[in-house]
Amino acid sequence: MQLGLVGLGKMGFNMRARLRDRGHDVVGYDPRPEVSDVSSLAELASRLSGPRVVWVMVPAGEITRRTVADLSTILESGDLVIDGGNSRHTDDRMHADLLESHGIGYLDCGVSGGIWGLDEGYGLMVGGSDADVARAMPIFDALRPDGDRAGGFVHAGPVGAGHYAKMVHNGVEYGLMQAYAEGYELLEAEDLITDVPGVLQAWTHGTVVRSWLLDLLVKALAEDPGFAEISGYTEDSGEGRWTVQEALDHAVPAPVISAALFARFASRQTDSPAMKAVSALRNQFGGHAVRAADSGTATQG
Numbered sequence: 001m002q003l004g005l006v007g008l009g010k011m012g013f014n015m016r017a018r019l020r021d022r023g024h025d026v027v028g029y030d031p032r033p034e035v036s037d038v039s040s041l042a043e044l045a046s047r048l049s050g051p052r053v054v055w056v057m058v059p060a061g062e063i064t065r066r067t068v069a070d071l072s073t074i075l076e077s078g079d080l081v082i083d084g085g086n087s088r089h090t091d092d093r094m095h096a097d098l099l100e101s102h103g104i105g106y107l108d109c110g111v112s113g114g115i116w117g118l119d120e121g122y123g124l125m126v127g128g129s130d131a132d133v134a135r136a137m138p139i140f141d142a143l144r145p146d147g148d149r150a151g152g153f154v155h156a157g158p159v160g161a162g163h164y165a166k167m168v169h170n171g172v173e174y175g176l177m178q179a180y181a182e183g184y185e186l187l188e189a190e191d192l193i194t195d196v197p198g199v200l201q202a203w204t205h206g207t208v209v210r211s212w213l214l215d216l217l218v219k220a221l222a223e224d225p226g227f228a229e230i231s232g233y234t235e236d237s238g239e240g241r242w243t244v245q246e247a248l249d250h251a252v253p254a255p256v257i258s259a260a261l262f263a264r265f266a267s268r269q270t271d272s273p274a275m276k277a278v279s280a281l282r283n284q285f286g287g288h289a290v291r292a293a294d295s296g297t298a299t300q301g
Contacts, residue, residue: 001024001025001053001138001139002024002025002026002027002048002049002052002053003019003024003025003026003027003048003053003054003055003139004026004027004028004029004044004045004047004048004052004053004054004055005019005026005027005028005029005054005055005057006028006029006030006041006044006054006055006056006057006058006067006071007029007030007056007057007058007067007085008028008029008030008032008035008036008057009030009057009058010114010115010286010287011057011111011113011114011115011117012028012030012057012058013035014115014117014118015055015057015084015117015118015122015143016028017118018117018118018121018142018143019139019142019143022142023142024138024139024142027044027047027048028044029041029043029044041067041070041071041074042074045074045075050076050078050079051076051078051079051080052075052076052079052080053079053080053082053135053136053139054071054075054079054080054081054082055081055082055084055109055139056068056071056081056082056083056084056085057084057085057111058085059085059086060085060086060087060088060091060238061087064083064085064087064091065091065094065095068081068083068095068098068099069098071099071104072098072099072101072102072104073102075102075104076102076103076104077102077103077104078103078104079104079105080104080105080106080107080132080135080136081095081099081104081105081106081107082106082107082108082109082136082139083095083106083107083108083109083163084109084110084111085111086110086163086166086170086237086238086239087108087163088163088167088238088242089108089127089160089161089163089164089167090160091163092106092108092127092159092160092162092163093159093160095108096128096159105128105129105131105132105135106128106132106159107126107127107128107132107133107136107159107162108126108127108128108159108160108161108162108163109124109125109126109127109140109162109163110124110125110126110162110163110165110166110167110169111123111124111125111143111166112124112125112166112169114285114286114287115285115286115287116285117143120145121143121144121145121146121152122143122144122145122152123144123145123152123153123169124140124143124144124152124153124154124162125154125156125161125162125163125165125166125169126140126153126154126155126156126161126162127155127156127157127158127159127160127161127162127163127164127165128155128158128159128162129158129159130155133155140153141153164246166239167239167242167243167246168243168246170237170239170240170243171239171240171242171243171244171254171257172257173213174236174240174243174257174260174261174264175256175257175259175260176211176213177213177260177277177278177281177282178256178259178260178263178274178278179256180213180214180217180277180281181217181273181274181275181276181277181278181281182274184196184200184217184273184274184277185272185273185274185277187199187200188226188273196221197218197221197222197225200214200217200218200221201218204218212285213281213285216281216284216285217277217280217281217284219284220277220280220281220283220284221280224280226273227273227276227277227279227280228293229292229293230276230279230280230283230290230291230292230293231276231279231290231291231292231293232267232272232273232274232275232276232278232279233267233268233275233279233291234264234267234268234275234278234279234282235264235282235288236261236264236265240257240260240261240264241261243257243261244257244258244261263275263278264278267279279291
């Protein structure tokens with residue numbers, strides 16, 4: 001299948017490679033000419049045979065809104081746009097309505113997998129019509145993990161459902177990372193424990209707390225014992241805030257996710273071993289920048 005891919009950053013670049021490895025014809029556009037296949041969105045559209053499918057993988061917010069608006073005037077009736085970034089679900093209806101006025105379809109797709117997705121596959125949560133999802137299914141099947149489709153893909157509901165599901169996913173992720181990080185700090189604080197990395201390593205098989213995030217924490221400690229090279233300053237992507245706001249709007253108690261979000265805010269005022277662990281985990285699974293210890297400078301993993 002042919003696909004236009006807009007945005008060739010950490011995830012988009014690897015997604016293009018995975019799709020090509022699986023036999024799809026991908027034309028990528030990025031403002032950086034050294035990674036882009038074409039020089040403009042217009043050239044990207046001209047390289048695709050109609051009806052076109054274009055996947056947008058750019059930062060959420062104004063950049064995504066501007067890209068969708070540009071595509072609404074460049075693409076033609078019958079084409080399809082997929083927003084695979086971390087857009088807020090409330091933006092999706094606006095994007096869908098704008099594109100529909102030009103006869104263009106729209107899907108929102110929450111994507112999880114970070115820098116590991118190239119080899120492991122991406123978890124996909126999609127919102128939109130049955131017909132549009134079916135049309136893009138060859139792309140989804142190539143990107144998701146191998147095996148049963150239901151193990152890495154869901155058509156979560158109508159437009160907006162995919163990004164809503166991904167927002168909640170990221171809120172849960174906040175809570176899980178915070179729990180592991182606090183456990184790490186408690187182990188470090190006790191003199192009886194003489195092998196903290198070994199304890200965490202022992203948890204990775206057979207225990208009820210084993211997970212990929214725990215594996216990444218063990219890996220991060222092996223690469224930087226005691227997290228000596230980074231500060232505990234931890235950014236938030238915005239989706240944790242949105243999740244807490246949704247919990248308030250729906251009167252759903254979410255104390256763990258809320259506490260994890262506020263812990264990140266606290267990390268910007270005081271340094272702590274727990275927040276170093278959270279920062280290291282974000283670098284491990286997503287390639288997010290970390291701040292060097294005793295420095296305000298962000299470094300890229």
